[in-house]
Amino acid sequence: MPLVLALTEAPCLQLLDLSSPRLALDDHPSRLLCHALARNTTLKLLSLEGWTFRIEVESDSLAVFSELLRYTSVRELSLCNARLHLAVHEGPLARLGRRDDAGAELLRAAPPPACPAIVFLRLAGFQVTVNDRLALRGPLLLPFLAGFTSLSELDLSLDKSTIGGSSGSLLFIDDKILQQFFCCLAAHFRSLQSLRINFWRVTLEDSDRTMRQIAKQLKLCSLSFLRANGLIVTDSAKRVQMEHVFVQTILTHLQCLTWLCLDGVELTETQATSIGKCVRDRYPGTTLEISAKDIHVRSVKALVTAAEEGGRTEVVYTGGSSCRLKITKLQKGGRGKKK
Incomplete structure (x- = not known):
């Protein structure tokens, strides 16, 4: 976290690669990270590959993240193999059944954020879970990116390791999803x-x-x-x-x-x-x-x-x-x- 907080004091920083499969942030440090990144106006490339974020939907962390996307100067963002775990205690998302459309409910709860700056977005292997239920990855992420109006390059690849995995870990893209x-x-x-x-x-x-x-x-x-x-x-x-x-x-x-x-x-x-x-x-x-x-x-x-x-x-x-x-x-x- 000291490095994250120092982002606001790095006026010449343009490239930052903090890839790590072992970093996990809860609500408060996630908000600190977003605030620090939003204040840095020189950063152009950011990689948080492999990070895990654990967010309470009822908190203001998602709003802070949306604000970061709206004002960031970053042009290339990599969240490959990162994990976003959403904990929901109230409302329709908290009562999702196996057959419910988690993506549709998430869109109603959190409309796509505006992001005019990011041009290159890498989300290979990125996953979103809701109350420990895997909800979004690959093609299911696209509706949430509608506000990324400057996108030129997008990576929505799935995790290669799941190709030979159990049927429960695979995403079968059906007619409707495609x-x-x-x-x-x-x-x-x-x-x-x-x-x-x-x-x-x-x-x-x-x-x-x-x-x-x-x-x-x-x-x-x-x-x-x-x-x-x-x-x-x-x-x-x-x-x-x-x-x-x-x-x-x-x-x-x-x-x-x-x-x-x-x-x-x-x-x-x-x-x-x-x-x-x-x-x-x-x-x-x-x-x-x-x-x-x-x-x-x-x-x-x-x-x-x-x-x-x-x-x-x-x-x-x-x-x-x-x-x-x-x-x-x-x-x-x-x-x-x-x-």
Whole structure:
């Protein structure tokens, strides 16, 4: 805490990395931290990765935190793997049942704070619990960020360690969650350039309808960079993997996409071929870079072969062992299109 309190006396401080998996703050020290950070007008990068905050909702700590976000000069904030534990003793949040929508109740209790300064926000592995019940993480956090009006880069990756964990620790992103996420993205984050959704586990019951719905929202987004490492997408009704269908929806409808990272995504040769054909025939841009590290070499070759078929695209390996592909659409004369 002495270091935190000294923030107000550091007029030249611009970068501060206090990452630690062992730091835990209760109400009072959390408020002191917020007050100190709000008074520092030079700080531009702040990392509190791994911290744990234990807050009483009935106290004024959330209001103090909202005030910090409104007046901070920080442009890059990292709360990766941090934990926010909310204790609620009164009202609807205190009576949440297993089937109740904790996110909706939280939005009613604590509307999205305004934050005009932060441009880069990293929330990979960040979790919010309400009375020891895990309530928010990954895509469920997005509605609470609607007031971050300057966001250019956002990381909502899930914790990789939960991929192979028990079913109780996993977040299964269903049709409703996925549609709400992209609807919110299109409505409030049209200037967002970079999004990370690593290790999302999507399970859909009506995949055709859901893909049609998110396609409409993707057309309204300005994303140019998408990282989806370790993505898992399953059609629970048909009991088939459909990562390739999700990727094709992204490729077809994100009008500004130029960089796509699919490291570790399990693709069969047939699925990779369909992605290659999609890039060749339906990708709206002229140049696309794909990172395909840890994808089976046969699948990568199938993607490249399909993309190059017909001579309409040129694929160049640019990343060596990291398996980076640069795909350029060609004019009939063989030259790349001019932007």
